[in-house]
Amino acid sequence: ADAAEAKTVRRSLVDSRDGPVKVECVNRCGDAIKRLGSQGGEEIAAVVVDLSLPDSQGIETLEQLQHASPHVPILVLSHLRDEDVARLAVQRGAQDYLLQERLDGHSLARALSSMLERSAYAEALFLESQRAQVTLNSIGDAVISTDVAGNVTYLNAVAESMTGWSRLEASGRPLQEVLHIIDGDSREPALNPLAMAMLHNKSVSLSANCVLIRRDGYESGIEDTAAPMHDARGQVTGAVIVFHDVSVARAMSLRMSYLAQHDFLTELPNRLLLNDRLTQAIASAQRHRTLAAVLFLDVDHFKHINDSLGHAIGDQLLQSIAQRLVACVRHSDTVSRHGGDEFVILLSEVARAEHAAFTADKILAAVSRPHRIGHQDLQVTVSVGIAVYPDDGADAEALLKNADIALFQAKAHGRSNHQFFEQEMDARATAGAVARAMAR
Incomplete structure (x- = not known):
């Protein structure tokens, strides 16, 4: 930032209501990139950058800052005449922008506080998503979710293996195309359990003796439970099915029945x-x-x-x-x-x-x-x-x-x-x- 911007930033943040804040100022974007890259920006909470500094390359500089420390939120300072660039920066990953013509201690503190709050919330969501991802990939059951139209939105690793579809390939496809289930006796297509769960708004299970036909034609007996998913208002937004391979158990049961007779x-x-x-x-x-x-x-x-x-x-x-x-x-x-x-x-x-x-x-x-x-x-x-x-x-x-x-x-x-x-x-x-x- 230039001298005037640096003074405003220091004045508004050093005596912040949230406690003292350490502020580092550099006059060149290149120095900021080096500073972020030196330790991955681990102790840096936020970056305030003026993309009009002499060595700035605009959006390219923003991308370099993001690459140097992907987890650090960025607030862009911009003149009114460059507001289009500031808007583009937000589209490319900056958290927010602030016009220098309206820059004062109060507006900057408010913008940074809001940006850090959003960043913390996003980080919490990311961590929660990671925990869920690790959990779903660690369990022995296959998991598939769909939207309310019945199109696949997620598969865990077990589901990928059992269906023969990768998550990327399956995403957006109708469930019946990815999860090909038939009745083991009649060989007729089984009812879509997720559609039934959403229709009746309750958990449902497949009928006994259902068989999953993998993408390559391999067949395995499965048991499953499907349940609807809801939003905050209680509206059905999709469904999830959890199933597992019971081929070995069924074969063992048939063998035991055979031996008994x-x-x-x-x-x-x-x-x-x-x-x-x-x-x-x-x-x-x-x-x-x-x-x-x-x-x-x-x-x-x-x-x-x-x-x-x-x-x-x-x-x-x-x-x-x-x-x-x-x-x-x-x-x-x-x-x-x-x-x-x-x-x-x-x-x-x-x-x-x-x-x-x-x-x-x-x-x-x-x-x-x-x-x-x-x-x-x-x-x-x-x-x-x-x-x-x-x-x-x-x-x-x-x-x-x-x-x-x-x-x-x-x-x-x-x-x-x-x-x-x-x-x-x-x-x-x-x-x-x-x-x-x-x-x-």
Whole structure:
């Protein structure tokens, strides 16, 4: 500043109501730039500059001052004839300007006080924004916000990774373009959760089993919550959605459900799943006036194989038998393992009982072929008992019981054959059980 300006600045600030203020004056813009650049202007609260000083380059000088210390607010002093330059300076980043023709101690103090207050508020907002930015990028959830029209205004780092869109690319685009969500079952587009949140002015969640399709086509299961954002008057100004990848959790849940219904050794359905399918098959047969057949079988002399060759060989043999059983039936049928060397096969929607006999004969032939286990060929046979709905039982329990009785008869007939259940078998089985009980 020139001598007169410097005197006015000192007089108005040294005895400020806000306490004593240290004022440094230089006569050249170049000196001011050096002073700011020497320590980054860390102890300097504000700069008052006259852009009409002899070495000033106008706006270029302002930019040099800003570059030397970006965080220090600048007040421009200007003559009335140069007010256009002063206005341009404010557009380029100066906090304010003051006309020298109206310069006095009171006006300068007021302008500086207002400028510093705005600068402090802006700095506080910046710090708060930085804290929010760091927080949003540190959490494990993805965050996307939109304006009231549904156009993207923000993505955090996790959202960028999960959607495949960078914040710069996504900004201003419709949410549906960036956040492509479908129903995992129907494959239909899911409802826009942010639009629903803004429409109902409350938090909403996606329906279960939603899938996010990333920009490159990769799919991941997600769970989310969307909520509207409001201004000071309570008006909805946009919405934010927070979501996270649940693919691993869903896969784990599906795996646990699978394990609960399947045999660990053979991965065939277990008793639990068979009973469920058998109940459904009986209901279907009742509706369509068809039959359903249960084939109960076990491996002949399997205990001898386990005892002589070991359980490891026995397990491999059971796995080989399971594969052949599956190959003998339709996709709509069910092959299950009941434990040990026992298997149960459900034939659903059977037209005639002879179809069950045909399948049993296929099984007898398939299982009897040599099984290559390790370096040896093992040859085994199975015995099969057959019960048919509705003649041999009206429910799952009765059919399984009677198929087991028929299996006992197949073994009594020399093994490696199949037998249909007959009512006389039930009477003989009951009499035999009573006789064994009395003998004990």
